Amino acid sequence: MAYEALDFYDIDSLLSDEERMVRDMVRDWVDEKVIPNIEEACRDGVFPDEWRVDLGEMGILGAPLKGYGCPGLSYIAYGLICQELERGDSGVRSFASVQGSLAMYPIWDFGSEEQKNHYLPRMATGEWVGCFGLTEPDYGSNPGDMITRAEDKGDHYLLNGAKMWITNGTIADLAVVWAKLDGVIRGFIVEKGDPGFTAPEMTGKHSLKASVTSELVFQDCRIPKDRILPDVKGLKGPFSCLNNARFGISWGAVGAAQSCFNSAKEYALSRIQFDHPIASFQLVQNKLAWMLREITKAQLLAYHLGQKKDDGTWIPEHISLAKMNNVDIALEIARMARDIHGANGILDEYPVMRHMANLESVKTYEGTHDIHNLILGRHITGIQAFTREFTE
Amino acid sequence: MTIAVLLKQVPDTTSKISVSGGRVDESAVSKWSMSPYDEYALESALQLKESGGGDVVAITCGPARAAKMLTDAAAVGADSLLHVLVEDLNALDSTQVQAILAAAVSHCSAQVVFCGKQAADTNAGSTGPGVAHLMGASCVTMVSEVASEGDSFTAMRASSGGDQRVAVSAPCLFAFDKGTTELRRPNVRGIMMAKKKVAETLGASDLGVDTSASSVSVDSHSPPPEKPPGQRFEGVDSVAVVVSKLRDEANVI
Numbered sequence: 142m143a144y145e146a147l148d149f150y151d152i153d154s155l156l157s158d159e160e161r162m163v164r165d166m167v168r169d170w171v172d173e174k175v176i177p178n179i180e181e182a183c184r185d186g187v188f189p190d191e192w193r194v195d196l197g198e199m200g201i202l203g204a205p206l207k208g209y210g211c212p213g214l215s216y217i218a219y220g221l222i223c224q225e226l227e228r229g230d231s232g233v234r235s236f237a238s239v240q241g242s243l244a245m246y247p248i249w250d251f252g253s254e255e256q257k258n259h260y261l262p263r264m265a266t267g268e269w270v271g272c273f274g275l276t277e278p279d280y281g282s283n284p285g286d287m288i289t290r291a292e293d294k295g296d297h298y299l300l301n302g303a304k305m306w307i308t309n310g311t312i313a314d315l316a317v318v319w320a321k322l323d324g325v326i327r328g329f330i331v332e333k334g335d336p337g338f339t340a341p342e343m344t345g346k347h348s349l350k351a352s353v354t355s356e357l358v359f360q361d362c363r364i365p366k367d368r369i370l371p372d373v374k375g376l377k378g379p380f381s382c383l384n385n386a387r388f389g390i391s392w393g394a395v396g397a398a399q400s401c402f403n404s405a406k407e408y409a410l411s412r413i414q415f416d417h418p419i420a421s422f423q424l425v426q427n428k429l430a431w432m433l434r435e436i437t438k439a440q441l442l443a444y445h446l447g448q449k450k451d452d453g454t455w456i457p458e459h460i461s462l463a464k465m466n467n468v469d470i471a472l473e474i475a476r477m478a479r480d481i482h483g484a485n486g487i488l489d490e491y492p493v494m495r496h497m498a499n500l501e502s503v504k505t506y507e508g509t510h511d512i513h514n515l516i517l518g519r520h521i522t523g524i525q526a527f528t529r530e531f532t533e
Numbered sequence: 534m535t536i537a538v539l540l541k542q543v544p545d546t547t548s549k550i551s552v553s554g555g556r557v558d559e560s561a562v563s564k565w566s567m568s569p570y571d572e573y574a575l576e577s578a579l580q581l582k583e584s585g586g587g588d589v590v591a592i593t594c595g596p597a598r599a600a601k602m603l604t605d606a607a608a609v610g611a612d613s614l615l616h617v618l619v620e621d622l623n624a625l626d627s628t629q630v631q632a633i634l635a636a637a638v639s640h641c642s643a644q645v646v647f648c649g650k651q652a653a654d655t656n657a658g659s660t661g662p663g664v665a666h667l668m669g670a671s672c673v674t675m676v677s678e679v680a681s682e683g684d685s686f687t688a689m690r691a692s693s694g695g696d697q698r699v700a701v702s703a704p705c706l707f708a709f710d711k712g713t714t715e716l717r718r719p720n721v722r723g724i725m726m727a728k729k730k731v732a733e734t735l736g737a738s739d740l741g742v743d744t745s746a747s748s749v750s751v752d753s754h755s756p757p758p759e760k761p762p763g764q765r766f767e768g769v770d771s772v773a774v775v776v777s778k779l780r781d782e783a784n785v786i
Binding site for chain 1: 545547548563564601604605608718719720721722724725727728
């Protein structure tokens with residue numbers, strides 16, 4: 142059966158032809174390449190290299206960036222790409238988010254002309270994979286106190302420190318790494334093979350199993366002077382990248398929720414208990430109605446946020462609300478879908494438990510659910526509640 | 534060289550077809566797609582263009598919704614688009630459709646035509662040979678690939694005795710079967726280019742084709758009969774019955 146995306150309020154009619162065509166292209170690719178192979182990729186714990194090649198060939202990496210070989214699509218088109226990729230698997234969307242929003246974006250926005258010309262065209266085609274090093278083992282929600290340091294050694298920079306939970310790290314050709322230079326957070330481009338740089342893979346994940354997660358280790362890592370991102374200082378650099386990635390996640394979560402909803406609906410219609418399909422029972426209908434209601438609200442949030450991104454009237458708190466809400470309801474929908482599937486819900490024949498396990502990560506990365514609440518709390522009250530030290 | 538590719542928009546092969554009031558209910562079709570054999574014709578035309586130059590014009594005859602399929606063709610590389618707008622294709626007989634398409638091909642000054650061997654909805658298979666007849670063109674059916682050298686073309690086609698290589702010269706028409714060719718996927722660049730390719734839209738009368746009197750009318754559609762329910766056997770006692778049914782009725786053991 143052809144995939145029929147839940148679109149109760151006909152968001153489709155609000156899209157441009159171009160946005161719809163891009164969405165359909167990615168949707169078809171996910172149906173053809175991701176869904177038939179995702180369970181094997183998860184079992185093997187690999188991100189198939191073929192997917193990297195295909196994403197590059199489709200031309201969707203760094204979707205909203207313009208120039209330097211980048212696609213220059215609308216933010217709504219970028220959102221739709223994330224939605225379709227995450228309908229397949231959060232790990233596939235993570236690859237694209239990190240490549241586009243976390244690795245290409247800082248080079249595009251804060252890099253020198255030479256850096257942009259050198260890195261962006263090859264990253265847009267997927268030839269070079271990028272990763273983003275901000276989080277450290279002891280500094281997750283609190284990246285401002287990071288330990289990783291850069292020293293100016295005259296003709297080069299010397300990096301020391303370690304990053305953790307880095308998507309794409311081991312397979313990356315370059316890493317955008319945030320480190321303190323004279324106490325100020327700066328961005329550096331570290332390339333695979335730079336002396337003193339290693340990226341061992343983290344293993345044992347129960348979530349995002351088809352996505353590569355790594356540590357980045359810098360031990361007297363020497364990089365040339367022209368690898369610093371010249372145009373940004375402080376947390377503004379990494380946070381502006383995260384805004385774009387979080388925007389994509391708010392759409393991606395809708396895709397995962399749509400996948401769970403479809404699976405639950407079909408299962409409920411075909412599963413017979415007490416001589417009737419379980420979809421005919423009120424408790425099951427109540428669950429399906431709740432899913433439809435929350436997905437529809439999430440779609441409207443994502444779409445309106447996309448319009449605000451495209452016309453430049455957004456603030457970071459808008460993104461916090463959408464990321465937090467949409468991942469939250471997607472996770473709840475995945476759990477509820479697993480419930481409707483009964484024991485079958487734990488099998489890899491159905492996508493629901495995989496989405497559920499993935500979304501546990503998505504709820505935590507790119508600003509945890511609680512941190513986004515604190516961002517909104519600060520917005521409402523004007524009082525920051527991240528730390529007990531009352532300094533801004 | 535202009536290669537005309539004839540495309541038909543049909544219910545996607547994964548869509549559920551329902552019949553209501555003796556007619557296929559088109560409003561219930563969830564997804565419309567390019568007919569699969571036409572996709573092979575388009576892919577082969579694009580490959581021929583890439584190897585030998587020329588341009589590809591995608592032609593369809595159908596209702597307004599078929600415009601999307603032409604844009605999809607533009608996104609993978611069709612250079613220009615011609616839409617002969619016919620709101621109810623089912624009201625025409627195959628001769629009329631062939632006359633429209635042959636006139637459209639002539640309108641584009643194309644001497645070479647690629648199409649699918651049959652449409653996935655009607656499965657009639659008459660369009661290719663019919664258009665070739667009206668054009669006075671050579672017609673090769675069940676084609677898997679086409680190569681060109683100057684004005685001459687060689688087509689590979691499967692036959693019961695093995696593959697045949699057929700040589701023809703323009704004007705000619707090739708009706709494609711599913712070959713081993715891998716279909717290209719659109720990309721963002723193609724989609725953005727497609728935005729700039731506006732289809733020329735004509736009516737049948739603009740092409741001088743009279744569509745007033747169809748010589749064939751379809752009385753009704755009906756869904757295929759439902760499969761009879763399977764038989765269930767339980768318990769050791771039924772083994773002999775099952776064996777005899779498999780041996781004497783199903784003839785499988």
